[in-house]
Each structure stands twice: as C-alpha cells, then as structure tokens.
Amino acid sequence: MSDITFTMVKPTAVANGHAGAILAKITEGGFRISAMKMLRLSIAEAEAFYAVHKDRPFFGELTQFMSSGPIVAAVLEKENAVEDYRKLIGATNPAEAAEGTIRKQFATSIGENAVHGSDSNDNAEIEAGFFFGFKDMF
Ligand code: GDP
Numbered sequence: 001m002s003d004i005t006f007t008m009v010k011p012t013a014v015a016n017g018h019a020g021a022i023l024a025k026i027t028e029g030g031f032r033i034s035a036m037k038m039l040r041l042s043i044a045e046a047e048a049f050y051a052v053h054k055d056r057p058f059f060g061e062l063t064q065f066m067s068s069g070p071i072v073a074a075v076l077e078k079e080n081a082v083e084d085y086r087k088l089i090g091a092t093n094p095a096e097a098a099e100g101t102i103r104k105q106f107a108t109s110i111g112e113n114a115v116h117g118s119d120s121n122d123n124a125e126i127e128a129g130f131f132f133g134f135k136d137m138f
Contacts, residue, residue, distance in 0.1 A: 003081040006127035008116040011069035035075040035137040
C-alpha cells in the first residue's frame, strides 16, 4: 500500500467552480483518490481541524473562511504522497507558488489558497481520520 495524504478543496475554489479542474490535476499528477466527500464544516469543526494554529493571528480568519461554504475533502494515495502533493499544490502564499502548481493557478490569496495538503505522514493519518472512517476509504 502506498502512502496517503489528505486534501481539502477550500470554499472559494469550490464556489468558483474549480473543484473538477483541481481533482483532474490531482489524478493527472499520479494520485489515486481513495476517499472523497463534499461537506460544510461548522466553526467548531474548523477550529478542531486547525487546532495546531490556534495561537496564530490568522486563526479566526482561517476558521471563519473554512466554514464559510462547502469544501471537497479527499484522501489521496501515491508513493511519497505527502511530499509530492506539497510540490503539486505549491507554496502557501500563491504569490510565491511555482508555475503549474494548483495554488498558482487557482488560489486568490494566502488565506483563500484553494487547497489544503497534509505536512507529514502522521498528520495525513490524523486528518484523513477526522473526515473518514475505515469503511469510507477504498
Ligand atoms: P499550508 O500547510 O501550506 O496550508 O500552510 P500553513 O500550515 O502555514 O497554514 C495553514 C493555512 O492557514 C494556510 O493554508 C492558509 O489558508 C492559512 N494561512 C497561513 N498563513 C496565513 C496568513 O498570513 N493569513 C491568513 N488569512 N491565512 C493564513
């Protein structure tokens, strides 16, 4: 079994109709989607998901934004999934993201940066488990 990473297509990208194009880039990039759903986070759920950032100045803005509309959450499988997906999405700030990356193409600002990607194998497992049970992953 390959490694996994976890992603969310964030509210603005979904609202702007980019979910399909982003998922196409993900599968063209060699990732297999092993779980996926569309849902809207409550503020409390966004706060729980991003608890690691609770002392950062942008925490309120981030959790407000992430609960502002539907997202697409997915588990992605590939060799070296975490690192390869971070490369495919590009830098946190889209102004610094490399050409061809998802954030360069679809993000509107550092806060509304189109997608989330796990930053470690341990966090990928935790984040996938936040949204999906064993029976939801294929
Ligand atoms: P990531 O791993 O590349 O998503 O970046 P971080 O873990 O550093 O930050 C998590 C998320 O917080 C980012 O994806 C952004 O949506 C948001 N974020 C990070 N820095 C800022 C900031 O300076 N302002 C705002 N509004 N949001 C930020």
